[in-house]
Amino acid sequence: MSVRKKLREELEAPPELRRFGSGWLAGTLALAFSLGALGGVLILRQPALLGMPELAMLREGAALKPILILVMLAAFFLGCLSLALRPNMVLGGLAIVITLVASLWAAAPQVGDITGGRHIFFGLDFFIINVIFGGVLFIPLERLFSQVKGQPVFRTEWREDLFYYFVSSMLVQILTFTTLAPSTALVATGWFDQMRQWIGNLPFLVQVLAIMVITDFIQYWVHRAFHRVPFLWGFHAVHHSAKAMDWIAGARMHFLEIIVLRAATATPAFVLGFSPMALQTYLLIVYVYSTFVHANLSWKLSFVEKLLVTPRFHHWHHGIEKEAIDVNFAIHFPLYDKLFGTYHMPEDRWPKGYGIGGHPVPNGYWKQFLYPFRRSRGA
Secondary structure (H helix, E strand, O other): OOHHHHHHHHHOOOHHHOOOOOOHHHHHHHHHHHHHHHHHHHHHHOHHHHOOHHHHHHHOOOOHHHHHHHHHHHHHHHHHHHHHHOOOOHHHHHHHHHHHHHHHHHHOOOOOOOOOOOOOOOOHHHHHHHHHHHHHHHHHHHHHOOOOOOOOOOOOOHHHHHHHHHHHHHOHHHHHHHHHHHHHHHHHOOOOHHHHHHHHOOOHHHHHHHHHHHHHHHHHHHHHHHHHOHHHHHHHHHHHOOOOOOOOHHHOOOHHHHHHHHHHHHHHHHHOOOOHHHHHHHHHHHHHHHHHHHOOOOOOOHHHHOOOOOHHHHHHHHEOOHHHOOOOOOOOOOHHHHHOOOOOOOOOOOOOOEOOOOOOOOOOHHHHHHHHHHHHHHO
8 A cells, every 4th residue: 555545644643543642643743743844844945936025034033043943943843653553654753854854955055946036936935934833723624623523534536625725825926926927017007196196094993894895895896796797607617616614625726716816906905095904904804704714613603694604604605505505705894794685594594515416526626627628618
C-alpha cells in the first residue's frame, strides 16, 4: 500500500481509532505543524516568489523565525508521541521526516531570488495564514456546536476543498489582477474623481457598511444569474456539489466563477473611492463571513437571522431538498431575498442533506474544473 493511501486512511480513520490517547491527534497536529514549518521555510527562502507583498512586514518581523523553530520542535515532539502511541506510524513518521527536511533547508546556504527581479509571486503565505486562522477558529467551534453530529474534520471530499483553498491562495496575483482590471480602467478615466473624494471622506464605519450594502446587492443578482442561466450554472454547480458543509466547504468554487464574482463586486467598491482601510476591513469581513456561513454550526441566532445571513440561512441555500432550490442568494443581508421573493427560512428546521440532486458533478479538482465545459457540450 502506498504512503499516500496509508496517510489518507489514517486521516480519515473511524472515530474509535481517533480517540484521545490513540496517537491520532498528536500525529495529525504533528503533520500540520511540520507542513506549516516547511511552508514557512520555503517562504523565507524565496519571499519574492512565494509571498504576498502585503504580508512583507509579517515575513520580515523578528518573531517569525523563533515561531518557526517552536513549530518545528512541536512537530517533532508530537510526531515522536504519535509513534509511541499508535501502531500505524505513518502520521508521526511522515511529520518527523518533513520537520527534518524543513530544518535542514532552513540551515542550508541562501540562494538568490529565482524570479529574476520580475514582479511575479504566489501566495503561499496567504494560504498558510488562511488555513491556520480558519482551522484554529472554526474546527473547535464545529466540534462543540456541530449541526451535523459526528461529522469528522477529514470528512468526505476534504482533500478537494483544501486544494481549492490552495489554488485560490497561490494564484492570488492573477485573481487580484483580473478582479481589479475593470475598476482600474474606469478609475483611470477620471470620470468619478469628485464622487471618489466625497465617499473617501465619509466616516470609516459608514464606508464599511456602504461597501457591504452595495456589493451584496450586486452579488445577489450575480449569484442569482449563476443559478438561472444554464451555462453559468455549470460553473456554480461545482460550489454546490459539496455533500457536507463545514468551514472549508466555501472554498470550493470554480476558478472562472471566482474571477467573475470578485470582479463584479470589486468594481463598484474600488471605483466609488472607498478608503483603503475600509476596503481592507471589508475584505477581512468577507473572508471570515464566508467561512462562518458555510461552517457546521448549529447556532440558531433568532434575532440576528432577521438582519444578517447566518449558517442556517446559507445552509438552506445548499440544501438538497426541492424547497431549497434557488433560494437565499444574499451573502450578508437577507433583506434582498425578502425584497425579491427568494427568502426561505423554515422555522426550527435545517436541510436534511447537501449537494445537487443526483450528484452530477464528478469528484476531483480537475474533473470539476472541466465539468462546465463538458456539461455544455453534452447539453
